[in-house]
Amino acid sequence: MSGSTALARFAAFARSVAGPDAVIDDPRERQAYSCDGLTSHRATPGLVFVPSSRDELIVGVREIIRLGLPFVARGAGTGLSGGALPETDGVLVVLARLTRVLEIDPISRVAVVEPGVVNLDLSAAVAGEGLLFAPDPSSQIACTIGGNIAENSGGAHCFKYGFTTNHVLGLELIDPTGELVFVGGQSLESPGPDVRGLIIGSEGTLGIATTIVCRLINQPSLRRTLVAYFDDAVQAGDAVSEIVGAGLVPAAIEMMDRPALVACEAATHAGLELDWGAALLVELDGPAEEVDEGFVAVREALAAAGARSVWVATTEAERERMWRARKAAFAAAGRVAPAYIVQDGVIPRTSLPRVLAAIGDLARESGLEILNVFHAGDGNLHPLVTYDPSVPGEEARAEEVAAAILSLCLAEGGSLTGEHGIGVDKVCKMPEMFSATDLSVFARVRTALDPRGLANPGKLLPTPRLCGEQAGRYRPHPLEEAGVATRW
């Protein structure tokens, strides 16, 4: 059967089981789904399937698999690495209508949700019980929990609370062979290999979550927040080491360099001081006495590292202004230049001053302004490389600079991505971080769960087709290719 015949058959099937609204095949409407937050990569999906219930999802995905069509899951499309880039000859499975919170259990502190539930909506649904869902990506007003699982999303507060994998206890998955599997449970301890952990962060390559068990945590009774200013980024980096080394665990430690300070203040008029080399936003949360005690210790650590000025939020409104300024960084970059590339990399905390200095050199050499905002607690950089696409060659230069920043991260023993994922954006860079054998393990696991390669093909793992010679460095192990029988 040709690809277009299979797509037409699936469209007819999906309409019959899920109604006419469940299928989008008009070319212009399909084009609206041609990219996620990574707008540099686009592909019009062969067909869009929008189920309204778990059952429609399961029946539909099984038919997609039976027909041998590739499929890509999409939540809100806020991802920044092209993880939801569609296949032109496949089906884009949009989960945006699966928005039900099925169960809230305040005693066991779990909620059971559908994959299309918006991150912030879950916290809103459990706020009356004094609870919240901890992962807080900056897109949390729009992004879905299914998407958080695909990307193992973090956020400003993951230094203290961890990533999505620490807050999703179990899930029902329709795997790439069409089987329904339940992984994990109602607690983080389950016998045998942690397949739950394998699914979370696999970027839609191992199946689609249909039902999700989320862990909820207590809302903190108190939050205290400050902004501290330093002469330079080296001192700010020292302050982060002082704080962490003293055993303090702030809910967030965010860093902005001077260009970011200037741009964020211009965008929000929050009241940031501008005559400094770098600033840290530090927030503590938890029981009141613990927070008050910790806040004193944080201020001591900041002073010891050379903080020259400290702005302490005395009201909730002031705290919100601080966060608005920090979170405006992306919008603020748009005021500096018509376009920008946001990079996402991780470095060991101790490398922070050295990497910031090197990024400064790159900015000077390239003539491009770079704003640095950081989840400094876990060493997760988000440099914004600004450029003007109307200036010939500037976009290419920006891409070179962004790539060079990533190479800096890897040279320091860091990571290709902190929270934006690999997707299509960094798939050909995987061999720079992982050895051939490391990648072979990923590939063997993926093949085991998706023998036909239907689930989000072209994402996460490099292939010769995508990446040329580079990807040729890893191959299935000879023993695997030989298909030697198992003895257990």
Place this chain on the structure above:
Amino acid sequence: MSGSTALARFAAFARSVAGPDAVIDDPRERQAYSCDGLTSHRATPGLVFVPSSRDELIVGVREIIRLGLPFVARGAGTGLSGGALPETDGVLVVLARLTRVLEIDPISRVAVVEPGVVNLDLSAAVAGEGLLFAPDPSSQIACTIGGNIAENSGGAHCFKYGFTTNHVLGLELIDPTGELVFVGGQSLESPGPDVRGLIIGSEGTLGIATTIVCRLINQPSLRRTLVAYFDDAVQAGDAVSEIVGAGLVPAAIEMMDRPALVACEAATHAGLELDWGAALLVELDGPAEEVDEGFVAVREALAAAGARSVWVATTEAERERMWRARKAAFAAAGRVAPAYIVQDGVIPRTSLPRVLAAIGDLARESGLEILNVFHAGDGNLHPLVTYDPSVPGEEARAEEVAAAILSLCLAEGGSLTGEHGIGVDKVCKMPEMFSATDLSVFARVRTALDPRGLANPGKLLPTPRLCGEQAGRYRPHPLEEAGVATRW
């Protein structure tokens, strides 16, 4: 090549690369390794290999694999589910000499260790920096970190601190095809599927860790501990729900029923009161003010649930007496009867009173005394079913009772094991907890990483050979058997 020829070849190879001490082939000496803490299952290993360095380990395991010999890794042999039960026609790889702490980084709060490092020795090595390694199985004075990884070990304090998977950031693995793979990194966030989490808890079936990056946490500045007494286990269960529901996170909540109280006190003379139906040992730790505040709230929750008497430790010596009494439960069982079976299951916290009542019924019906000790915070039961092997039929009855307790756990939506693992002990019970498709996912992943089935065969996953019809419920997916090529 016959199995014995291959063993002889490996012995010669291992002696030549690692010296004569690295091989144990004398039959009587080999017999000393015939079981781990699960003494009911025994098998004399075909050969014992005891490398003294990472290089010897890697070279040796590669040769074992090249020769097609099955192999089983063993740390200190303290496991309770037979995970280190040897293969009579294979090699037991003993890691007890790989005891070096290679690096301690107090700023990044990580330590790099060899797999044979004893759990408590790591905490001792970093104590001077004010740090500790959190997982604290009751065998921590002897068990190794490699073994903790195999079993994803917890301990009395895992309610607050989590399991080994939360404290091992990365590891170098020699996989069952002989490849060296590095999984995870220096932080808990790494791109792609969490293969690290897949390895931890896989009971030696996916390879042998050669080098381990451990996360260290701060030693708490204060610990406060009490024992609260209740008329019955239902009230004690209510108290656990009160404490957890109030958002308190004690470092430990341990429960003992009346038979356990009596036996532990007789064994230790710690000063426990005996005229109560059940007792809770509750410990808080952390910054001083947080602990003091929390302690008040815990006492209020205990009172609300009907605690009739409370013993608060006022000195460190008193606190140690409380813990000595609790930790003596296994030894104390030996005073009640000549033998006992220790069961390990998990139930939802809310099922605690119902399950305890049912265990009481089983004790009455069988005429066997059952001591109940519990990690109550995470619903992890450790009933000790005592019996006299000299009374005909009593051992079989004890085994039936232990199995019935596990069925109770599963009926409540709980788990086959909290921390002792599946091993050989519970391998045929896996289909009672996991569906055929769930087990198929485990099996497909295992086959992907160990195509020849050499690593710890017969453990963790049921097979027709081990379990008869029962295991026939799951099979590789037809698509997998067909070996259809992947497209990505």
